[in-house]
Amino acid sequence: MHSEQIIKQTKNWLRSFIIEYNICPFAKREDERNSIYYAVINSQATEQCLEAIFTECQRLDQDLNIETTLIIFPVYFKQFDDYLDFLGIAESLLIEQGYEGIYQLASFHPDYCFSGEAHEDPANYTNRSPYPMLHLIREESLERALKSHPNPEKIPERNIKLTRDLGNEKILNILNSNR
Numbered sequence: 260m261h262s263e264q265i266i267k268q269t270k271n272w273l274r275s276f277i278i279e280y281n282i283c284p285f286a287k288r289e290d291e292r293n294s295i296y297y298a299v300i301n302s303q304a305t306e307q308c309l310e311a312i313f314t315e316c317q318r319l320d321q322d323l324n325i326e327t328t329l330i331i332f333p334v335y336f337k338q339f340d341d342y343l344d345f346l347g348i349a350e351s352l353l354i355e356q357g358y359e360g361i362y363q364l365a366s367f368h369p370d371y372c373f374s375g376e377a378h379e380d381p382a383n384y385t386n387r388s389p390y391p392m393l394h395l396i397r398e399e400s401l402e403r404a405l406k407s408h409p410n411p412e413k414i415p416e417r418n419i420k421l422t423r424d425l426g427n428e429k430i431l432n433i434l435n436s437n438r
Contacts, residue, residue, distance in 0.1 A: 265299050269329060269390065274290065275433055294325055295329060305345060312364075316362055319397065333391075364395060371383050371384075371388075382419040382422050
């Protein structure tokens, strides 16, 4: 599949689920401002995937018009446990490269499952995506957004209730209608 198709599917997921259902109350603004950068990494080599994260940090350093980056791995990390291992290494890389406190990673995967939760729990869809991906976020911007949002600590609780109320079938219909 071409990068353009992967980005289109990712944007459809973002708009039809994350924004439409307000899973992330900050995503709509950035989507409308066209300040989300989409990086498709077609490598199956962990080292190249890690290099891509560093490259995207540098892109954010240099281009202040980009608020946030979705780093998409369409051909690698199919197994959720492998993805979690990679996530741990990627977080260590940010620290090692001096990006702790500047950028942080949010994680998304097609089989995302919160620790201690059943795989079928609809709440897992708050972090399920069409492809394994990392969301590279400017910490300063996130802190500013959280300060301006009423009760940001209630966002996860609200999302859990919402996705459980929607249920797996409805969520799957939403996601499948936009592929």
